[in-house]
Amino acid sequence: xxxxxxxxxxxxxxxxxxxxxxxxxxxxxxxxxxxxxxxxxxxxxxxxxxxxxxxxxxxxxxxxxxxxxxxxxxxxxxxxxxxxxxxxxxxxxxxxxxxxxxxxxxxxxxxxxxxxxxxxxxxxxxxxxxxxxxxxxxxxxxxxxxxxxxxxxxxxxxxxxxxxxxxxxxxxxxxxxxxxxxxxxxxxxxxxxxxxxxxxxxxxxxxxxxxxxxxxxxxxxxxxxxxxxxxxxxxxxxxxxxxxxxxxxxxxxxxxxxxxxxxxxxxxxxxxxxxxxxxxxxxxxxxxxxxxxxxxxxxxxxxxxx
Amino acid sequence: xxxxxxxxxxxxxxxxxxxxxxxxxxxxxxxxxxxxxxxxxxxxxxxxxxxxxxxxxxxxxxxxxxxxxxxxxxxxxxxxxxxxxxxxxxxxxxxxxxxxxxxxxxxxxxxxxxxxxxxxxxxxxxxxxxxxxxxxxxxxxxxxxxxxxxxxxxxxxxxxxxxxxxxxxxxxxxxxxxxxxxxxxxxxxxxxxxxxxxxxxxxxxxxxxxxxxxxxxxxxxxxxxxxxxxxxxxxxxxxxxxxxxxxxxxxxxxxxxxxxxxxxxxxxxxxxxxxxxxxxxxxxxxxxxxxxxxxxxxxxxxxxxxxxx
Numbered sequence: 001x002x003x004x005x006x007x008x009x010x011x012x013x014x015x016x017x018x019x020x021x022x023x024x025x026x027x028x029x030x031x032x033x034x035x036x037x038x039x040x041x042x043x044x045x046x047x048x049x050x051x052x053x054x055x056x057x058x059x060x061x062x063x064x065x066x067x068x069x070x071x072x073x074x075x076x077x078x079x080x081x082x083x084x085x086x087x088x089x090x091x092x093x094x095x096x097x098x099x100x101x102x103x104x105x106x107x108x109x110x111x112x113x114x115x116x117x118x119x120x121x122x123x124x125x126x127x128x129x130x131x132x133x134x135x136x137x138x139x140x141x142x143x144x145x146x147x148x149x150x151x152x153x154x155x156x157x158x159x160x161x162x163x164x165x166x167x168x169x170x171x172x173x174x175x176x177x178x179x180x181x182x183x184x185x186x187x188x189x190x191x192x193x194x195x196x197x198x199x200x201x202x203x204x205x206x207x208x209x210x211x212x213x214x215x216x217x218x219x220x221x222x223x224x225x226x227x228x229x230x231x232x233x234x235x236x237x238x239x240x241x242x243x244x245x246x247x248x249x250x251x252x253x254x255x256x257x258x259x260x261x262x263x264x265x266x267x268x269x270x271x272x273x274x275x276x277x278x279x280x281x282x283x284x285x286x287x288x289x290x291x292x293x294x295x296x297x298x299x300x301x302x303x304x305x306x
Numbered sequence: 307x308x309x310x311x312x313x314x315x316x317x318x319x320x321x322x323x324x325x326x327x328x329x330x331x332x333x334x335x336x337x338x339x340x341x342x343x344x345x346x347x348x349x350x351x352x353x354x355x356x357x358x359x360x361x362x363x364x365x366x367x368x369x370x371x372x373x374x375x376x377x378x379x380x381x382x383x384x385x386x387x388x389x390x391x392x393x394x395x396x397x398x399x400x401x402x403x404x405x406x407x408x409x410x411x412x413x414x415x416x417x418x419x420x421x422x423x424x425x426x427x428x429x430x431x432x433x434x435x436x437x438x439x440x441x442x443x444x445x446x447x448x449x450x451x452x453x454x455x456x457x458x459x460x461x462x463x464x465x466x467x468x469x470x471x472x473x474x475x476x477x478x479x480x481x482x483x484x485x486x487x488x489x490x491x492x493x494x495x496x497x498x499x500x501x502x503x504x505x506x507x508x509x510x511x512x513x514x515x516x517x518x519x520x521x522x523x524x525x526x527x528x529x530x531x532x533x534x535x536x537x538x539x540x541x542x543x544x545x546x547x548x549x550x551x552x553x554x555x556x557x558x559x560x561x562x563x564x565x566x567x568x569x570x571x572x573x574x575x576x577x578x579x580x581x582x583x584x585x586x587x588x589x590x591x592x593x594x595x596x597x598x599x600x601x602x603x604x605x606x607x608x609x610x611x612x613x614x615x
Contacts (some may be wrong), residue, residue, distance in 0.1 A: 018455035022464075026471050141595040143547055145554045146570055146588030153581050244460030248551055252574075262463065263555055265468050274470065278463050286458050 077276035087276035098257030105181035117192025136186030165254035239289020353604020359597035386578035423483035424541035428565035431491025439499025532609035540602035
């Protein structure tokens with residue numbers, strides 16, 4: 001087991017390095033002088049030159065990349081051009097909000113998705129099955145920002161049940177979590193359904209039925225555990241995906257999270273902040289995938305052999 | 307096309323006639339790849355509905371100037387944010403522009419945005435997947451690691467960064483979405499190539515001295531076609547949604563382009579007073595995406611027998 005984890009960890013390292021290379025070179029070839037952006041008004045040429053030298057902007061890109069990488073490894077992602085504060089502290093300050101949102105969205109996805117998937121599999125082609133699968137399809141086909149606006153319109157503007165936007169208590173999390181978790185719930189429901197249906201075709205299920213067991217103990221005692229294997233993996237991957245996918249949800253609902261930092265950084269052309277936010281979120285996704293792999297190997301010993 | 311190819315092979319090398327092929331020949335004499343797929347596809351009602359909707363969208367995109375008396379860009383301050391009426395079926399936006407007209411013109415943008423970047427990423431992904439899968443070794447390793455890296459990014463974030471760097475224009479949206487999308491295709495094509503290159507017909511082609519490039523393009527690629535058709539159809543709705551999201555975040559299409567995502571965004575400000583501005587273009591996105599998804603599912607089911615290598 002340890003060897004497997006170690007091997008997976010080792011594979012992640014070059015990927016992570018590749019990610020830093022892509023982010024750095026994409027964002028550092030962008031035209032426009034960051035110094036001019038910071039100071040805007042009339043400044044003398046030598047002030048610009050001095051600040052450029054201070055920020056090491058005249059060094060070759062390779063040198064700057066390794067400085068960036070070295071800093072990132074020590075948790076230093078540079079300073080925001082616009083806010084004049086360390087990027088790391090800005091991101092870490094916003095992360096708890098993103099985390100709460102993603103966690104609630106994930107919980108919503110699991111609490112709704114798994115039972116819906118089970119019910120759909122048990123009552124294949126019934127009305128609830130069609131309904132659940134319809135909702136699931138809707139979840140992946142709707143633009144997130146649009147469903148967010150729709151929720152705001154119905155539940156905040158018309159019914160006045162929930163606050164429109166902001167992040168000041170549990171009431172503020174409900175709509176964003178549902179909007180963000182909807183498509184994940186749909187994917188989980190579909191996966192649970194197909195996986196359960198596949199497991200139900202196995203011989204040991206036929207045996208369980210043959211010995212006179214009722215349908216419910218067959219499903220919950222024999223089939224469900226095995227059918228949830230792929231679901232659990234996807235769940236782990238999704239948590240990371242939700243953290244990163246919160247970009248739009250956070251902007252619509254005005255939640256001060258990492259995604260909104262990235263969007264604001266783009267609008268303000270604040271390169272270090274954007275760079276830091278993207279690197280942070282991508283690292284989370286890579287770690288999430290790693291966790292999913294390890295979790296899967298734990299749950300299904302057959303994987304390690306392969 | 308695939309059958310013709312096989313038939314040619316069979317004529318030149320009779321030993322290549324695979325069992326499944328001869329079976330098909332004897333059981334259903336006039337059967338062809340195209341006919342089989344069309345027959346299977348037509349049995350799927352949702353897929354047919356999807357195809358009809360997509361056809362209508364294409365017709366709208368082509369004939370939109372004749373469908374509406376309004377100009378999508380003409381500002382009319384007399385009728386700002388008016389609710390739906392006989393004159394303006396879906397109402398007007400904050401500049402008094404007819405919303406339905408703008409949405410119908412938006413069909414053009416959404417279809418182009420759906421198709422062009424997806425096609426681009428298919429071309430890049432297929433080429434790299436073919437090369438990697440066929441040659442294997444170091445080439446393959448480099449290509450696959452590159453795929454891993456691109457796939458490690460949350461796709462919207464990567465597209466955002468590319469748009470930040472290149473600037474928000476239509477062509478750059480193509481580039482951004484293709485840059486993000488190729489890796490998935492490359493992986494699928496590679497795995498297909500890996501199993502295809504072990505097949506007898508490839509071995510035979512190699513044995514008689516056919517060049518690698520020709521084997522890849524004439525013998526292996528046609529057999530990847532079923533998977534590519536499905537990937538392409540299912541890639542289109544993804545691209546449409548991505549463009550809408552990028553435009554919503556301000557790094558996609560720029561005003562006054564009648565992009566659906568952009569119209570929803572502008573309607574966001576008027577959600578209280580004029581909800582129709584934000585809601586109706588979203589419905590069009592939803593229906594379009596659903597239609598392509600249905601088509602993709604239909605193709606996948608219809609092509610299923612051809613995708614099992």
